[in-house]
Structure formats: structure tokens, C-alpha cells
Amino acid sequence: MFGRRVTPPGQRERAEQALDSVALSLDDISRYVVVAARARGYPEDFLANAARRVRFLEARGLPGFTAFTLEMLGGRSETLQQRASVTRPDGSSGGQCPMIDAVRIGDKLDMIAGLPAGQVAAYPMPSNPLLVVPKLAEYAGPNGIIMMATFYVGGDPVTRVLVDGHRVAVDGPYEAILGAEGFGISRFPEETHGAPALWAASIDSIDFPARGVSSLMKFVEDSR
């Protein structure tokens, strides 16, 4: 009965997959965000907002925790003060912290939303620009509009993420969201394009690469 010698098809893959990923609830994600952002030196007032925004993305199927993890692990050679600046230490522009940048962009959203329909405000792209998107949602809801983040690859607008206050829609491949080389923000012109189909939160937990969690925790420990 127990003499089977051959691993049934798919079992090994499933076992390897189980070792490669960990199930994280949205509460787990919030805790990781708070711990890692605190270790990076973000102010205490900032932590709950960061967690809420990453959670907003993941609950709607967008890779917010991946973007956050990349943000924490990348750019470690810079101080947080340097990360806050649009100018990099080598004098180039862009690649700044998206979570700090969201505060700065927040002050410009009235101007951006007031641009003629279809006009996109180009801006030095922060690293991991997906993390700016929840800020657009916070602006869109009370203003009764839909904001659009455009992710460019090779100069082409490849993927658009639309947000009203509580809902999102994605038009284009998800890969471009994490691999974008350019980023633009605009108001989605409902008057000419109609109302898109948006979706609210429906995801309570995700499978996340175990290596990512492990790297994030090592980053936290090394930061102490």
C-alpha cells in the first residue's frame, strides 16, 4: 500500500511551490510594511498610511507588497533624505521614493485633474510608481472623478491603472506595472471614454515568494 516509488505528477511541483511561497493575509502584509518601513527610518506617523496603501493595492489584486518590498530592498545605498529628493546622489533625476513622492504629488493633483482631457502630466518617475496609485484614489473619491496612472515601457503607454475612491481597473499587462520605465498621471476622461468597469476589494490573502519575505526580514534585522 505504501510501496509507491514514483511521485505522482504535479506533487513535486506543488511541494516546491509550497516551499517557495508563503500565504500572507492583508493583516500580515500591514504588519510587514510597518516593521520594514520603521526599520528604514520612516516617521511613525507615516507607517499606518504606508500599510493602508499597500493593503489597498493587494486587496484589489495589484502587486503592492511586491512594489513595497522592492522599494525597501532597492535604494538602500541612499539615506531616506536622499530617497525623498527627485535628484539622485549622482545628479540624475527620478527613482525617488514613491511613498514620499505621493505626498508631493498630492499637492499637484488639482492642477493635473484640471488638464485638458487626455493630457498626461509627465513627472520624474519614482521607483516602484505603483505605490503612488493609492494617493490618486484618495484624491479621486472625494472629487467624484477617476484618476489614471499610465505605465510606459520603451516610451509606449503599455498599462493604465484607473482608480476612483475605492475601486480600480487595469488595462494592459500587469508586468508593465512593475517594469515601467516611465509614469504619467491624468484624469480619466469619462466624458469621452465612458465609465470603465471598476472593481473594489475582493482579496483577503495572497501567496508571496518566501524569498521576498525572508529578504525583507533580513533587511529589518540588518537595520537594527
Place this chain on the structure above:
Amino acid sequence: MTIRDGALAVLAADPEIRQAFARTSLGDRSVLGTALDRDNSVMMTTKGSPNDALWACFIRHGWMEEAPVDAELQAVMPQAVRCSLTEQGRRAIPVILPILFAETGE
């Protein structure tokens, strides 16, 4: 008229919204936030409750609609009221909620 202008016009024209909102507790109000946040959400309250009064205003303006109460629930909770958000409500309510919260000091 934009969605924002439309929502603000409704709020200005219907004083019952402000009155009903002022009678709701923070717990009552949290239901709205959760419903906006989730797809296909259906909220439940009881007839005559503060939320019932507020939701009745929203139903009047097409922002919510009553959902059926199944017989089993009706049997144990005859006063049950179930409501869901309409597409119009999902856009209009986020416009007026920050205003109502600010007015009630929240």
C-alpha cells in the same frame, strides 16, 4: 454636471441626509466605508435604526437600493433591512462622506 457637483447638489437640497448622518454612531458609519471598499457588498440594519434613516435618504436619490430579505432571515429578524450600493452611489457617497464627517467633527 459632474458627479461631484451632482452629489453636492443632492446634499444641499436634502437636509435629511445631514440630520440622519448626525444621528449615526461611528460604528454605524463604518458599515458604509466597508461596503464601498468591497465588491458586491450588501449591508443590513433594522427598520427604524439610524442607518435605516440614512440609507432611506440614499435610496431616495438612487445611491442605494433595497435588497431582498430571504424568508429564513425574515423569520428570525422581521425588522431586517438589506441594502446595496448602486453604481451611482459608489461614486456619489465618497464625495459627500468627507464633508459629513468633517461637519460632525470626525
